[in-house]
Amino acid sequence: DRLGPPLDILLDSLNCTAFSVQWRMPKQHASTITGYTVFYSEVENDKAVKQLSHDVPLSLDMLSMGQLEGKAIFEVVIGDLKPGTLHRVSVGAYGWAGKGRPSMPRNVTTLSQGNACMPPAPPYQPQIVVVSDSEVALSWKPGVSEGSSPIQYYMVEFIRQVCQPDLDSNWTVIREKIQMESMVLKGLLPNTKYQFAIRAANSYGSSSASAPSDTIRTFRSEELGSGSYGHRYITDIVTGDDDGFDIDDSDYDIYIEELRPLPAIKGGNRKFLVETKITPGSSSRLLSRVLTTTSEPTTSTPTTTRPSTTARVTTAQAARRGGMSSATRLFDLSCDEAICSADSFCVNDYDRGGSRCHCNLGKGGEMCAEDIIIQYPQFSGYSYITFEPLKNSYQTFQITLEFRAESEDGLLLYCGENEHGRGDFMSLAIIQRSIQFRFNCGTGVAVITSENKIKLGNWHSVTLFRDGMDGWLRMDSDAPVTGKSQGQYSKITFRTPFYVGGAPSVYWLVRATGTNRGFKGCVQFLSVNGRMVDMRPWPLGKALSGADVGKCNS
Structure with missing residues (x-):
């Protein structure tokens, strides 16, 4: 017989660009299917158009966590949708014998634009202090509104004087996501005039640029020692807000230090992953990942700045991992769940599993509170x-x-x-x-x-x-x-x-x-x-x- 549809399908509008789909696996699917497909399409004049689909394949991990007893619940978040748009959704199973019968179509509408999907307001004018011939310290404050969701990161732009009395006509954007409100830029040119501007971004987009900073001039090399060192950041040249990005192949050595994660970033005392060079025109419209939770199901706000779906599976028999004392600095938990003491940060341990807290340079002891003088x-x-x-x-x-x-x-x-x-x-x-x-x-x-x-x-x-x-x-x-x-x-x-x-x-x-x-x-x-x-x-x-x-x- 042809595979039947899953049970207890629920649809929910999350925001103006995303909705969630939830269903339960029937017992008869446990040994006969290899995954599910979510079908969704926009509805115009009561007709479905532009049908898309997203596969949720089963994994060995899922099969070992209670699914044989029919207790697995799936939830998929579909993002990058149009605001205030009606969508028709159905879910079907597939297996070695072929595709199953999809569920009866159900409708869900993304929320209207209104105030539900607003990007942040521009940050206030940044304050600049010249540190050396190649360094400046920047600080700024968020604008009057963070928009419809917390600020996730900032972007820094600069413009400089190049071989003429006036500033260059193009702004250069540091493409990395800056998760702080103060920083030190390194690797600038000596004896050169610069202006800086800041943009804020949340899950719904980025703000316009802040008011430019006051024009500053880096010191001449003979005025103060050079300080060009640090992590290299990728820069782009932009000619305007709507012109897009063109890769800048010049040898700008722009560096950043003194990272202070934003409150909106989960696990504020751990290192964050900097995402660079998002490849345009990807052949895959949807990026999916299956996360197995080990505690109560939680609801997460999806990022909708680019096509994305997130699939989550939970089971009634998922075991809760026991947390260890932070003093041990070794965890069975990932860095998303582990808490490290001050003067330390968390790194996932892919070799032994779990994570480990590391003391910052110059710190030691069980809680990373002791000062260590390092010669060798x-x-x-x-x-x-x-x-x-x-x-x-x-x-x-x-x-x-x-x-x-x-x-x-x-x-x-x-x-x-x-x-x-x-x-x-x-x-x-x-x-x-x-x-x-x-x-x-x-x-x-x-x-x-x-x-x-x-x-x-x-x-x-x-x-x-x-x-x-x-x-x-x-x-x-x-x-x-x-x-x-x-x-x-x-x-x-x-x-x-x-x-x-x-x-x-x-x-x-x-x-x-x-x-x-x-x-x-x-x-x-x-x-x-x-x-x-x-x-x-x-x-x-x-x-x-x-x-x-x-x-x-x-």
Whole structure:
């Protein structure tokens, strides 16, 4: 017999651009179906037009959590819809034998535009303080209204003087989502005039730009020391609000620090994910994800700034995980649920599951409340230190590192085009007690491995060198081992921070670097391109940030 429809279908208008669909799986579906399809279309003159569909495939996780007893409840949020529009919705099952009979069509109308889907008002005029020849501090306040939902992030724009008395005619937009109301911009040009403006955004769109800041001028290099370091942010040139974005390929090195998440961001004391380079014209209209809840079902406000659906499945037998004391700094919960103490932040542990709280650089102890004076850093396997991205190294670089390892595997150094090892990068790692230097100019990886192995507990010195596609590695007094990258490209783009001792995304770097473990041991010397790097925290040294870094006793 043909599969029947699901039971207890409920429709609900969430806002002016989204509605939810909820249903229950019948017992007879438990062993015969592989998923459901939600069909929906706009209704004009009592006729359905522009029919779309969204599949909700079953997973092994769902089947193991009570669905065999017919207790699974599904909820799908359909977004990116027109305000005040009638939609016709039905749900059908599908399996190995084919598609089932859809449910009787039901109607639901998104809310009218009115005041239900308003973006924020423009922020107030930003206040600017010049910090150095390449840094300015910005702060601003949200506008008179946050709109119909809480502010999720801000966008910063700037305009500068370029080779003429007046300011440039184009505004440059920092594309990343800034989740704070104060920041330090780094990497600006010395002795250059700038103006800044801010936009606020919620789930319904972004505001118009704030009133431009007062015009400021960065110091000349001889007035104050340079401060160009930090995380690289992608910029766009815009000529007006309605002209769209064009990618700016200039070498603007615009950096941001002092991040303070907004109250609207869940888990305010944890790191947030910065989303960059949303690809236009995606072939998939809908982005779906299935989340298995481990507590009572909750209602979430969908983001409707781009096509999206969110599917959630809950079961009556879903077990509640027991929370651990924050003092342990290890959790069975994800960072969405874990709470870290002050002076720490949360990172999901993809290796062992759950999450872990990390002390900020310069802090230690069970609650990350103790001050630690770091001269020579000690790494625990989950630690790392960040420095400015490798500069003037796209063609050639030489790095020397002295370390004492306590584990046979671990990432010593990483810097690349992105945090996941795709594209250009360089890395140095210990793999089964051998030292391995890898680099990729964009068309193939060079892998150079030491002939001898390190001795755990002993100090070793490693020098690595690269010029274009050629490189070599020398450990202690051994003869250098040479290697060559593949393809035709000979330059490396470095955009991430220069990580020492590990990286926050080390789990995802295994394909690039050969290991998904952080380094365990001590580092007593680091030099880049002939200059010794002071590993003390800034402003005493060059270390910008870090996680769970201790101090070596000797």
